[in-house]
Amino acid sequence: MRSDPRRIPVAVATTTVLTLSLLAACGKKDTAPPAPPPATVSVITVAPAAVAVTDELPGRVEASRIAQVRARTPGIVLKRVFQEGGDVKAGDVLFRIDPAEFQANYASAQAAVAKAEANLAQADLKVKRYKPLLAAQAVSQQEYDDAVTAQKQAAADLATARAARQTAGLTLGYATVTAPISGRVGRALVTEGALVGQGEATPMATVQQLDQIYVTITQSSTEMAQLRQALASGRLKSAGRDQAKVTLLMENGEDYGQTGKLLFSDVSVDETTGSVSMRAEFPNPKRTLLPGMYVRARLEQGVNEAAITVPQQAVVRGAEGSSVMVVGSDNKVVARPVKAEAAAGDKWIVSDGLKGGERIIVEGFQKAKPGATVTPQPWQAAAPANGAAPAAAK
Structure with missing residues (x-):
């Protein structure tokens, strides 16, 4: 059987196409994709500074001052004068206790003073009369001495009466209960009609x-x-x-x-x-x-005076303690353990692990792994927000 010479070019062409396809495929497999550019991170350069x-x-x-208002004299409460929960000044009237009995006692004490004053005046006159009579021997020495003794006793009686009047006046004054200090008065502890001060100083309010x-x-x-x-x-x-x-x-x-x-x-x-x-x-x-x-x-x-401070968000906390990401002079990232001992506003004071002049990452942690090369750029702090301070780093 003879071969058809017209079929040979077709076979050769097919083989040539397959060979070229395989070579092209091999060429594509050996070509590597271009490496991605270094990740961009935000950094700060730490420097020592004086920090409170x-x-x-x-x-x-x-x-700052607390005063319990108490009844200093027994009696029936007639009226509460103050507004509960309001502000009062020292000396403002808070309660009024029935003063009738104390007014009577004061009037009696006042009368006793008047009587003692009259007795002393009479004793003074008697001594004045006896003194020249004693020189003329018209009265005996004993009579003169008795007159002087009566004068001294009358003076003592007057002093006693005046002290009793002062006591009666104080008791009458205690019937008007006043604020001992300026401040805010709480609720009333007694009401109108209550008997207070009977046997003890009854609490009435607190300022x-x-x-x-x-x-x-x-x-x-x-x-x-x-x-x-x-x-x-x-x-x-x-x-x-x-x-x-x-x-x-x-x-x-x-x-x-x-x-x-x-x-x-x-x-x-x-x-x-x-x-x-x-x-x-x-x-x-x-x-x-x-x-x-x-x-x-x-x-x-x-x-x-020489504190190293870092933004709190730059500190990474884990089971082994706190650390920061340091960017070296070759722009490679190194994880560095640190000791953050105290807060200063929105920053940590780092007592160990960092020194002035080193760069640390503040933003872009997810793009920076230890050993990776990064492109650092200065970090711009955001405006501070109101609120509670973050918890301390461990």
């Missing part, structure tokens, strides 16, 4: 002075010991009691607009809680702070 070290501590609001107002702050003895150690070693410089500022966060997290001052720190540690109490004083013109309220006090503990 603050601590956020729990506190309770207390009135509390709210401007200025106190905040009692508690700090653990351990934290206080660490603070004193830092001050003694020179890591912190004391702000001084007069310079130490205290600010407050309300129960709802809002900042209290007034700045207070630290008055004193207790001299002993509470055995049950292991804490030390401190007292701060705040102006309270709008009566925003009320006794018994729970607050958070931000107390300036000292000044770190």
Whole structure:
């Protein structure tokens, strides 16, 4: 059988096409895709600076002065004069007790004084008459001595009568119950018609002075010991009691607009809680702070004159502690463990792990892995938002 010479070019052409296709495929497989560009991250360059070290501590609001209004004399309450929950000034009338009996006693005491004054006047005249008669021996020495003794006794009786009148006047005055201090008066503890002061000084109301107002702050003895150690070693410089500022966060997290001052720190540690109490004083013109309220006090503990601070969002917290992402001079990322010991506004004070001049990542963590090369750009801080401070880094 003879082969058809017309079929040979077709076979050769087919083989040639397949060969070229395979070569093209092999060429595409060996060509690698281009590498992606380095990720862009936002960084800051840390530098030491003087920073006020603050601590956020729990506190309770207390009135600066508290006075219990009590009945100082027995009687029936005739009238409550004040408005419950209102402001009063020292000396304002709060209650009126039936004064009839005390008025009668005062009138009797006044009459006793008049009688004693008359007796003393008579005794004085008698001594004056007897003195020249004694010189003329018209009266005996005994008679003159008796007249002088009667004069002294009349003077003593007058002093006693005057003291009794003063006591009666005080008792009459106690029938008008007044505010001992200026402040806000609470609810009335007695009503009209009640018998008060019978055998004991009956509580009638309470007045509390709210401007200025106190905040009692508690700090653990351990934290206080660490603070004193830092001050003694020179890591912190004391702000001084007069310079130490205290600010407050309300129960709802809002900042209290007034700045207070630290008055004193207790001299002993509470055995049950292991804490030390401190007292701060705040102006309270709008009566925003009320006794018994729970607050958070931000107390300036000292000044770190060479502190390294980083934005709180730059600190990564994990099971092994806190760390930051450092960008080296070759733009490679290195995870660096740090110790963030205290807050300063929206930043952490880093006491170990960083030094001035190093760059750390603030934004772009998800694009930066340890060992990767990045393109750093300066970080622009956002406008601060109102609200509570973040929890401390561990």
